[in-house]
Amino acid sequence: MAEPQPPAPNGKSSKTWPIAVNLGILLLAAVLSEGEPVVLFGAVVVLAVVNGIAAFFMAMSGKLNWVTAFLLSALLVFLIGLGICSLMLSNLGSMH
Numbered sequence: 506m507a508e509p510q511p512p513a514p515n516g517k518s519s520k521t522w523p524i525a526v527n528l529g530i531l532l533l534a535a536v537l538s539e540g541e542p543v544v545l546f547g548a549v550v551v552l553a554v555v556n557g558i559a560a561f562f563m564a565m566s567g568k569l570n571w572v573t574a575f576l577l578s579a580l581l582v583f584l585i586g587l588g589i590c591s592l593m594l595s596n597l598g599s600m601h
Contacts (some may be wrong), residue, residue, distance in 0.1 A: 511582070520574035521560075527552050527582045542593045549586030553579045 531548060537546035556579035563571035 520570050523556065523574050523578040524581055527556065527578045528585070529579060531586055540593060542590050545586060545593070546590050549582060549590070552586070556582065556601045 530552060531545075534548035535545055538548075556575045560572045560575035560579065563569075563575060
């Protein structure tokens with residue numbers, strides 16, 4: 506039986522859920538678009554912008570831990586999403 510996870514230090518909750526949610530949305534977009542690179546690129550840009558806006562609003566409210574979580578989430582979605590798009594486009598073969 507797995508042991509329960511210890512609580513975060515100082516009683517703070519984990520801030521990793523934005524990353525998991527964004528990667529799940531990116532996976533859902535990939536499945537629903539059937540791997541269309543244009544749709545995936547659009548989803549990556551939209552998710553990165555939404556996370557940037559969320560980080561801005563968290564900064565205005567003074568929640569710096571959430572700013573870090575949303576900025577990391579935007580960066581990871583951008584890097585992973587563009588990597589997936591480039592792999593898909595590289596497998597298209599010659600276009601002439």
